[in-house]
Amino acid sequence: MHHTLARARRTFVAAGIVAACAIVPTAQLASATPHSTGNASRAAAATGGCDVLAPGASAAAEAAVRAACSQLGIWYTWGGGHGPQPGATYGQVDPTDPASNHDPERLGFDCSGLVRYAYARATGQDILAGTANSQYHSSRVTARFGAAQGTGPLLPGDLMAWGGANSIHHIAVYLGAGKMVEARQSGTHVMVSDVRLGGDYNGAVRIGASPGQTGDFSTWGTDVWTHTEPSTTSARVNKFAGPTRVKVGCQKHAQLVEADGYRNDAWSYLPDYKAWITNIYIQGPAWLDGVPTCA
Known part of the structure; x- marks a missing residue:
């Protein structure tokens, strides 16, 4: 029995699942130019060890890593990076996090805003607009790795994610050598971190420049x-x-x-x-x- 006629009924939108670092901000957010960090940020990236740290990644993935690293030192800001165009924006106050009270004054990214920016710069297309959850389930995903696989199969540019199967709340760009670059939480800046495989680490995905296979x-x-x-x-x-x-x-x-x-x-x-x-x-x-x- 064919069930094509019921596809509309089956279109499911997960309501109420909002990632803390992936809220799409309201229209009044100001967008920043892609080069807002300038030479100071590039110098910070070089001294912070933020770069492609392992071989094997595609050219687009390596470009995404370097684009994310170019933003090292920029503020984390709740809802940042979700303006009309990829790039840093002023954030919002997260009512559950007092550390975010100054986010509306800070030009920066949340986790998915940084990922969006990195792959937009790498591919020339805004291919990962949206929340961490939507990025993790994007049609651009070409490979998926479970939490139990650790970092063994990962390549630079892969996206590491935390949360439930359909409620991913944090996402970061893998660099290689057990390191990642992320916009982590209010009160901090875009940073290089050791990968975190415990807690609710869900796994990782690899992004292709072309739509889903x-x-x-x-x-x-x-x-x-x-x-x-x-x-x-x-x-x-x-x-x-x-x-x-x-x-x-x-x-x-x-x-x-x-x-x-x-x-x-x-x-x-x-x-x-x-x-x-x-x-x-x-x-x-x-x-x-x-x-x-x-x-």
Whole structure:
């Protein structure tokens, strides 16, 4: 049974999930020019050890690292960096954080504002506007790494993220050698930090200069499980708390599933998760367009 007609019903927007360092500010915020930091900031970047610290990254990713590093020493400001164009802006007061009381007077970035700026400068396109959560689930993601993988597979320019599956609240740019550059919190400046793999570290993503690859889709619904095999009776692998961007490697006909008013025997393999998901919970037709059949 095809479920294309119900796609509108399945378009899910996670309400109430707002990242503390990723609030889009109101229209009155002033935007800054990309070169507002000048030579002083570049000197600070050089002395602060902020640079591409490992080989293997794409040219765009290396450019993003250096763009983020060029802002070393600029204020963290709540909501900063989300003006009409990428670049530092004056921030807002976070009602939950007294340290942000002076953010409206500070020209700077929040975490996602810095990431937005870095990749805009690197690619010439504003490809990562939005919150940390939307950046983590962007269609520009070409690879995804779980928290348990640590920094082993990461390359400079990858984005490290903290929070829940669909409630990422902080994001930073990996430099290599266990270091990252971030806009961390009110009262501090854009800084180089040691990576933090504890707490609610969620994993990392790699950003491509081109839009999502063939096979890039979004799930829908809440608390949707993936499985080791294309069957609901196989072991569970991970749960998508809300809509999540996923790369589909291939699809096949397997167990017939009935859920949420739909009936479908198509399953998709998600290579980034090494798991299967019923096509019922992937936005699109029952048999996904442009996705090959699994061998």
